[in-house]
Amino acid sequence: MGIEPSVPDRRREPGRLVGVVLAAGAGSRFGAPKIVADDGDWLRRSVDALARGGCSEVFVAMGARIVDPPDGASAIIVPGWRSGLGDTVRVAATSARDADADGMVLHVVDTPDVGPDVTIRLLAAVGRRRDGIARAVFDGRPGHPVYFGADHLDGVIATVTGDVGAQPYLAAHRADLLLVECGDLATGRDRDTPG
Secondary structure (H helix, E strand, O other), X not given: OOOOOOOOOOOOOOOOEEEEEEOOOOOOOOOOOHHHHHHHHHHHHHHHHHHOOOOOEEEEEXXXXXXXXXXXXXXXXXXXXXXXHHHHXXXXXXXXXXXXXXXXXXXXXXXXXXXXXXXXXXXXXXOOOOOOXXXXXXXXXXXXXXXXXXXXXXXXXXXXXXXXXXHHHHHHOOOOOEEEEOOOOOOOOOOOOOO
């Protein structure tokens, strides 16, 4: 009687989340692509907010400027970045779906004061559910990161367009959207000017 060769267990880790930093734009108001802002420190902080916040894998969506992603992250290239944020979100959601993740956490590169504690709170509130959808808010003002359970990814991919990203999808699912207050952890403000 022979010994059967071992077959690796290909089941994926339950609750596996993909984080994506949206950093493909040209930063026209900022004066340069924000992916290189503060010598890349904004990008490192954004990746850290996702990686240490609970994401199993982190992608950086790039377009106007291609850079080496920070340690622990991988690059995804957005060929249609000029057409607006919608194309970047579509590529991000497609990457998360193709990675067979249970959920995706979208973050932006231009909120450098948002750290891992915000992502941790967001994920604890939504429970990493495949049917969950949640958004960090800062003193009631909507911000990032935003969580989409896997059940929402096809819908996001189908609806994003132009420069509005996932806003129409979030508006259409307002009744299901969990708002998670994080104003005690960060300002969550977008930085549109240097300094």
